[in-house]
Amino acid sequence: QVQLVESGGGLVQAGGSLRLSCAASGRTFSSYAMGWFRQAPGKEREFVAAISRSGNSVYYARSVKGRFTISRDNTKSTVYLQMGSLKPEDTAVYYCAATSDYGVGSLAGRYDDWGQGTQVTVSL
Numbered sequence: 141q142v143q144l145v146e147s148g149g150g151l152v153q154a155g156g157s158l159r160l161s162c163a164a165s166g167r168t169f170s171s172y173a174m175g176w177f178r179q180a181p182g183k184e185r186e187f188v189a190a191i192s193r194s195g196n197s198v199y200y201a202r203s204v205k206g207r208f209t210i211s212r213d214n215t216k217s218t219v220y221l222q223m224g225s226l227k228p229e230d231t232a233v234y235y236c237a238a239t240s241d242y243g244v245g246s247l248a249g250r251y252d253d254w255g256q257g258t259q260v261t262v263s264l
Contacts, residue, residue, distance in 0.1 A: 142166040142238045142253045149234060149258030152226055156262070160221040162236030162255055169217035170194070173239050175251055176210060176221045178232035178260075187246035188234070189221060199244040204230075226262045233257040 148160040162174070175190040189210035190199045198210050209222040219236055237251035 142172060144236050144253055144255035146236050146255045146258040149260045151261045154227055154262055154264055156226050157224045158260060160234055160258060162219045164217045170214040173241060173244055174212060174219040175237045176234060177237060177248060178234045180232040185248055190244035192244050197244050228262045228264060231262050233259050
């Protein structure tokens with residue numbers, strides 16, 4: 141099991157940028173592929189981005205591709221989500237998640253451990 145703590149959320153104007161961080165502790169971070177998900181009020185949790193154990197493979201939801209970048213630093217046991225050109229529809233609680241599966245995946249059920257989430261609000 142790995143413990144995950146997100147940070148970096150906040151209020152930003154449309155068109156702005158934010159960088160989310162997710163610090164992991166517990167087991168060897170490089171043994172986990174990582175993902176970011178988000179959940180807006182009244183909506184189901186949805187996939188945002190994923191990164192493989194080594195960081196060599198990444199995968200994005202169509203809605204964020206070209207605007208968001210996922211990365212990781214295994215020496216710091218941290219995964220990042222750089223968000224740019226933010227839109228009001230990006231407003232949500234953002235969660236990071238870890239899976240011991242290989243590769244990258246968009247299915248929430250593949251992920252074993254989750255953080256508590258960080259709120260991102262994008263205003264007009």
